[in-house]
Amino acid sequence: MSKIVSVDVKDIRFPTSLQSDGSDAMHTDPDYSCAYVSVKIASGLEGYGLTFTNGRGTEVVVQAAKSLSALVVGKSVDDIYKDFGNFWRSLTSESQMRWIGPEKGVIHLATAAIINALWDLWGKIEKKPVWRLLADLSPEALVSCIDFRYLSNVITKEEALQLLKQGEAGKQDRIKVLLDKGYPCYTTQAGWLGYSDAKIKKLANKYMDLGYTAFKVKVGKNLQDDIKRLELIRSVIGWDKILMVDANQVWEVQEAIDWMKQLAKFKPLWIEEPTSPDDVLGHAQIAKALKPLGIAVATGEMCCNRVLFKQFLQAEALEYCQIDSARIGGVNEILSVYLMAKKLGVKVCPHAGGVGLCEMVQHLQMWDFASLSATSEGKVIEFVDQQHEHFVDPCIIKNAHYLAPRAPGYSTTMKTEAIENYEYPNGKEWQLMFSKGIFQDPTKVQ
Incomplete structure (x- = not known):
């Protein structure tokens, strides 16, 4: 069995507000960002997942993902994928951390980043893009990935299986x-x-x-x-x-x-x-x-x-x-x-x-x-x-x-240079912008 040996989380931000990219009536100056999670197993293979954020506040999601990582490290991926629905519930229903959700807000965004990394990892293990991995699962296996709690008045496991x-x-x-x-x-x-x-x-x-x-x-x-x-x-x-x-x-x-x-x-x-x-x-x-x-x-x-x-x-x-x-x-x-x-x-x-x-x-x-x-x-x-x-x-x-993805995984692996340049606040591009006064360095705010 392949055990998860580490979960790493990074704060990645891009200065999209400079060109008004992503601007709308509510979000006038977004800096498109993500909490970027890597899940590594003993063989050295890694899965990458993320949850999208808008600049300020990404550090909060990063910390939430770090807090959840204790529930992931040491687990067998074989056991997770055999009963993915119950594993998902173990993250969202941890008896203390669920209080700051439950299943909403920052804690749920962090959950998404970890879960997405696990799907990327599964695709890489099976050497399939995630869409094909999902399509190749039997109906029974796919239904076992879902937590149907609170949904039975609209859809049951049996109805999902039939569909x-x-x-x-x-x-x-x-x-x-x-x-x-x-x-x-x-x-x-x-x-x-x-x-x-x-x-x-x-x-x-x-x-x-x-x-x-x-x-x-x-x-x-x-x-x-x-x-x-x-x-x-x-x-x-x-x-x-x-x-x-x-x-x-x-x-x-x-x-x-x-x-x-x-x-x-x-x-x-x-x-x-x-x-x-x-x-x-x-x-x-x-x-x-x-x-x-x-x-x-x-x-x-x-x-x-x-x-x-x-x-x-x-x-x-x-x-x-x-x-x-x-x-x-x-x-x-x-x-x-x-x-x-x-x-x-x-x-x-x-x-x-x-x-x-x-x-x-x-x-x-x-x-x-x-x-x-x-x-x-x-x-x-x-x-x-x-x-x-x-x-x-x-x-x-x-x-x-x-076009249909062909590479194994969830298409979520970022280039090394992107992380080196845009990890916040120490990435090369951010340090350059701080030095030019384009953005304020958060480590120097009094």
């Missing part, structure tokens, strides 16, 4: 489609709120030329500015392309309804995160009000756990379910959301962007297509063209499709 068995039909044909063509995506890269009109127009034209047919734009700070920005985007992409808008939680419920009525003339497919990410009934009210206008509600990137997702799905508060590869407790918990969405007939269109999110989420959506939903109709994965150069096996986009 997965139904998905066996035609699986190999769908795997071939993924290997030959990949999975469709849309881009947010032209739509950041802090970008100038000239930059938006230039990027929209760029992605049109690359074959994109779906674009997302940030809204919510100023109505007249939103109208002008959507007019600009529509003038570039035309009216035959799909347009989505994203408010990043900035509105009150009625404000969201009123604001979107003013933007309805631009024919957005969805409004994303119109209000608080915890407000199930508020989202349901917005969804009901906007449905006659042909505008759907999408949310989920900051949904804290499977139980809240369950309520969104039950309440018909979203039409597009946006799982995030690092927000809830890693792959295991995300699988349960896919299964609930499948049973209740809701499309999953994952959130991506950030550090490593595109790399991870492609695996999840490809597994869904191969093994569960059996279709990509009406579904797309978000793509944001940032920080991919820092990964050993970055996602590859061709003709507005994610």
Whole structure:
């Protein structure tokens, strides 16, 4: 048996605020970052996982992951993978640390980073990319990875097993489609709120030329500015392309309804995160009000756990379910959301962007297509063209499709030079920026 001999956690940050990359109505100056976890076994093989953060506060998630590591070091990976669902519960239900969640916030972000590292490690042990590892698991083995506690009033283990068995039909044909063509995506890269009109127009034209047919734009700070920005985007992409808008939680419920009525003339497919990410009934009210206008509600990137997702799905508060590869407790918990969405007939269109999110989420959506939903109709994965150069096996986009990953693991291994340059605060790039006064050195703050 291969025992885990160490868990290491690093604070990795990129100065994306300097170019307004990632800016939206709520997050005006993000520095895209991650808590980066490595799990090493006795043979020397390592798995890498991460959870996305936004700059300040990453050190808190790093410390939480270090605190959880005591529950991981010394464990046999063979035992973990044989009963992954119960191991996942052992992390999320540790009798003292669960108090600072439970299953939400910083402690759950840290859980996701560790769990994602364990999936990367499993893929490397089996010499398979994680999407293929998942697709090759038997329905029984996959169900054993999931903690169904609190979900039985929507889906049971037996129902999940039946859905997965139904998905066996035609699986190999769908795997071939993924290997030959990949999975469709849309881009947010032209739509950041802090970008100038000239930059938006230039990027929209760029992605049109690359074959994109779906674009997302940030809204919510100023109505007249939103109208002008959507007019600009529509003038570039035309009216035959799909347009989505994203408010990043900035509105009150009625404000969201009123604001979107003013933007309805631009024919957005969805409004994303119109209000608080915890407000199930508020989202349901917005969804009901906007449905006659042909505008759907999408949310989920900051949904804290499977139980809240369950309520969104039950309440018909979203039409597009946006799982995030690092927000809830890693792959295991995300699988349960896919299964609930499948049973209740809701499309999953994952959130991506950030550090490593595109790399991870492609695996999840490809597994869904191969093994569960059996279709990509009406579904797309978000793509944001940032920080991919820092990964050993970055996602590859061709003709507005994610190409199926071929390398073993979860595509989460960062290059050594990326860590040397951007580990915070001692990385070479950060030290250089501190010396130039671009950022303040936190070690010298009085």
